Amino acid sequence: MSMSPKGKLYLLPVPLGDDADPKEVLPVTIEKSIEFIDHYIVENEKTARRFIKAILPTKKQPDLKLSVLNKHTKTSEHAGFLQPCMEGKNIGLMSEAGCPGVADPGAAIVKLAHEKGIQVIPLVGPSSILLAMMASGMNGQSFAFNGYLPIDKGEKRTALKNFEKLSQDKSQSQLFIETPFRNNKMLEEILLALQPTTHLCIAADITLPTELIKTKTVAQWKKEVPDLHNRPCIFIVHKF
Numbered sequence: 001m002s003m004s005p006k007g008k009l010y011l012l013p014v015p016l017g018d019d020a021d022p023k024e025v026l027p028v029t030i031e032k033s034i035e036f037i038d039h040y041i042v043e044n045e046k047t048a049r050r051f052i053k054a055i056l057p058t059k060k061q062p063d064l065k066l067s068v069l070n071k072h073t074k075t076s077e078h079a080g081f082l083q084p085c086m087e088g089k090n091i092g093l094m095s096e097a098g099c100p101g102v103a104d105p106g107a108a109i110v111k112l113a114h115e116k117g118i119q120v121i122p123l124v125g126p127s128s129i130l131l132a133m134m135a136s137g138m139n140g141q142s143f144a145f146n147g148y149l150p151i152d153k154g155e156k157r158t159a160l161k162n163f164e165k166l167s168q169d170k171s172q173s174q175l176f177i178e179t180p181f182r183n184n185k186m187l188e189e190i191l192l193a194l195q196p197t198t199h200l201c202i203a204a205d206i207t208l209p210t211e212l213i214k215t216k217t218v219a220q221w222k223k224e225v226p227d228l229h230n231r232p233c234i235f236i237v238h239k240f
Helices: 028-036 045-055 075-081 107-115 128-136 153-170 180-193 218-223
Strands: 009-012 039-042 065-068 091-094 120-122 143-148 173-177 199-204 212-217 233-238
Touching (some): 009 028, 009 107, 153 180, 180 199, 212 218
Parallel strands (some): 009 120, 039 091
Antiparallel strands (some): 199 233
């Protein structure tokens, strides 16, 4: 008796903020995929249901079967999330913002899918990391995303100085992020730690009506410091 084929894991990008029009920033393939996918792995059930409804109002909410994957999820639960795929059903993996699996807990599910022989299908959509890099004017041939910096002030300053040195030694742009409500403090520490001639790109609210993407030297930013409080932001450092 032959086994039924496994379902596929679809990686579904979502907008980078609530004010972005999904129809403007997402390709039609997202809507088409949501039409036939009923099982989802998401970071937040409420926002995921709202997104699905915005993309495809005709989708029946009671048909949706959502598993929640966040920092509180135990690793032992991951295999259960993929069980529908093992039974021949497709699953959609969504982040809270942007592309799943990139700076996102969904990477653990994608890794497990490969181990279980489940086909992974990434779909096109907005990535704040790539969009910021594209618009920065910095080295798109060589760059590194470093995630969050240390919380300790001294360790954070050391990390910033290391990024500055790496960017100059390797001609490699260095990207990092901070929790949005700490962005202003982060910017303050960046401007104190880095040399005046080092370039800094600030990319905030990407694809939203309040989008700000500018690259200036540290000395120039000190003359005009933007308010980044509670605005999703990518910082890019490069000393040429």
